[in-house]
Amino acid sequence: METKFIDLRSDTVTKPTKRMREAMMSADVGDDVYGEDPTVNKLEKVSANLLGKESAIFVCSGTMGNQIAVKCHTDIGDEVILEASSHIYNFEMGMMSAFSGTLPRVIEGKNGFFDEEQLVKAIRPDIYYLSKTKLLCLENSHNSAGGRVLSVEKSASLCKVAKDNGLKCHLDGARIFNSAIAQKTTAKEIAKPYDSVMFCISKGLSAPIGSLLVGSKEFIAKARRVRKMLGGGMRQAGVIAICGLIAFEEILPTLEDDHKKAKLLALRASKNKNFKLNLESVETNIFMIKVRNGNSANYYVNRLKEIGILVSLNSSDTMRVVTHKDISFEDAEKACKIFETIN
Ligand code: TLP
Secondary structure, X not given: OOOOOXXXXXXXXXXXXXXXXXXXXXXXXXXXXXXXXXXXXXXXXXXXXXXXXXXXXXXXXXXXHHHHHHHHHOOOOOEEEEEOOOHHHXXXXXXXXXXXXXXXXXXXXXXXXXOHHHHHHHOOOOOOOOOOEEEEEEEOOEOOOOOEOOOHHHHHHHHHHHHHOOOEEEEEOOOHHHHHHHHOOOHHHHHOOOOEEEEEOOXXXXXXXXXXXXXXXXXXXHHHHHHHHOOOOOOOOHHHHHHHHHHHHHOHHHHHHHXXXXXXXXXXXXXXOOEEOOHHHOOOOEEEEEEOOOOOHHHHHHHHHHHOEEOEEEEOOEEEEEOOOOOOHHHHHXXXXXXXXXX
């Protein structure tokens, strides 16, 4: 018999809802490379409005959206400033160098974020024989930091420093709606100081595929050319784009539940003497559990798997737990009991 796991590895494991699957059957479609897919066009328009930008482009993945942005904002040999544990730097296969020929200048942050002083120091002086610092990339919520949130004020202040120094600003907002909910603000407010923002519909929003990149009309026109270079020009993509439109109506209003489930799980895991957790750091749907009894995190990843719970290995002593809509409160309660007692 197949084991039903409580899958807390990522919010990317979410399955499309019944409403999404039904809507896929009847979605109005056309050839998107000709700009003729009405559903894709609608998703792009709604997404741009939601984020308060002029234009948007539907792309295959978060990685593709981020890398198109890096390419559009830079030239070969330029420097890009990123936080040391950011997704763009660590998990996108070196594409910022392989595809855009840029040099990452990483800053060690605290809880995923650095401050204005560190940023200023990382910007190269404008001297002809030095490479140019062209772009600041931030991530909000910050995945590897355990779903930490960057406040609207801090975000604006960092972007101001960048802009005063002639840099463009890109936000990896894969989970921008989680950040907005945690701060009781809107994605539009978070997106304001950025020239471009990428967000995913295939994570907590539960669509099967896709991300959106938003920005000015001019930027998105350039992004369309770069997406085509990457082979990302899709055809009747309305069958997947429709899921994004439904996600905004059906899933977005429930996203806060994922944060509640994460808080419940973290609280119970914190009662286990084998684990170390900072409960105040649980702000969204992701949190980290540090192991402290001499066993490796891998030991617990495997132990949990034996009992029917999947979590991911973050480092030798840390596991990552991610909640999402396919984890019910009942599942969360089952996992809570195990997190509290496992040894
Ligand atoms: N993150 C995935 C893994 O790659 C780690 C996950 O399970 O969390 N930005 C951020 C902040 C992300 O967390 C991810 C995916 C991406 C970009 C890339 O998105 P995809 O996987 O659609 O290329």
